[in-house]
Amino acid sequence: MNHIVSPNVRSGHVELATFAGGCFWCMVKPFDQWPGVVSVTSGYTGGHKENPTYEEVCSGRTGHVEAVQIAFDPLVFPYEKLLDVFWHQIDPTDDGGQFCDRGSSYRTAIFYHSEEQRQIAEASRQALSENGQFSRPIVTPILPATEFYRAEEYHQNFYMKSPQHYRMYRAGSGRDQFLRNIWRETL
Template sequence: MANLEKAVFAGGCFWCMVEPFETSPGIHSVTSGYTGGHVENPTYRQVTSGKTGHTEAVEITYDPEVVSYKDLVEIYWRQTDPTDAGGQFADRGDSYRPVIFYNTPEQKAIAEESKNELTNSGKFKQPIVTSIEEGKPFYPAEDYHQEFHLKESAYYKRYSVGSGRAGFLSKHWKDE
């Protein structure tokens, strides 16, 4: 357990960012929460007010001997619309913006290289605008947000479809 590392990704509503990571080998935990802001221990209500500077994100604790950070970044891209800086799908505003928060210079370099690869792939006609930013304190969200896709699976599935996320991912990433 001493060799575990952390990765933090923001890709819109954190409910939709948990399952794709936690089903991958080498993942020890995925926690929904808030990062990037200026208020300590913010609440969901505070974050969604837009006044704390925080972004909804997931913190992934993983074993780098089983899954690499590069692999996690690749999973991340396939959960988001990397061309939309104003939020993700139906969720709008800074608290839903797409960001890769790096914790080490190595993570930063991997994220930047991956972003460049995606840009050069021609997969999207619009520019890739996902930010790559230095990690800041991560605050776990309230308990009812944790494992939401399991606790409220029917609601989660309706939300994924209704928000436009499921359709976008199917259209753009179905062959990946």
């Protein structure tokens, strides 16, 4: 994937981070507006089918999850901060999907692109497990990154293309209420 270097990039070095947090529509905006984030792409990863479609992924037969792949400058916005944003968007105790979206394609996962990312992600998950924020065990797996397939264009930046539908979906899915209850902050 080619990434355009933006004014947010100071080091000229761009890394990738890949997170699955349920519906990818809800995972773009939380990352998209931070300094140092070059791009956030909706797509599919973790499965066995090459070039899957949205319908194939939703069928649960491809092994893929909906995910976002983030190109970022680690000197401006470190991986640790991306993980913090990620944990604040999901229910990491639910291995059956996220909120109203149920099934294998809506599972959570962290896909690491380097040994350093794996170690940072493991430490972050351990800290979350120990801080008492959740009463149930954290079940979000940390897995090696595999091929990432860009989702269809209508899924990209959905929050900007269809803001009213996006807001209604987030509210109706139960995500916003859950996150407010857990993190006690306004989204």
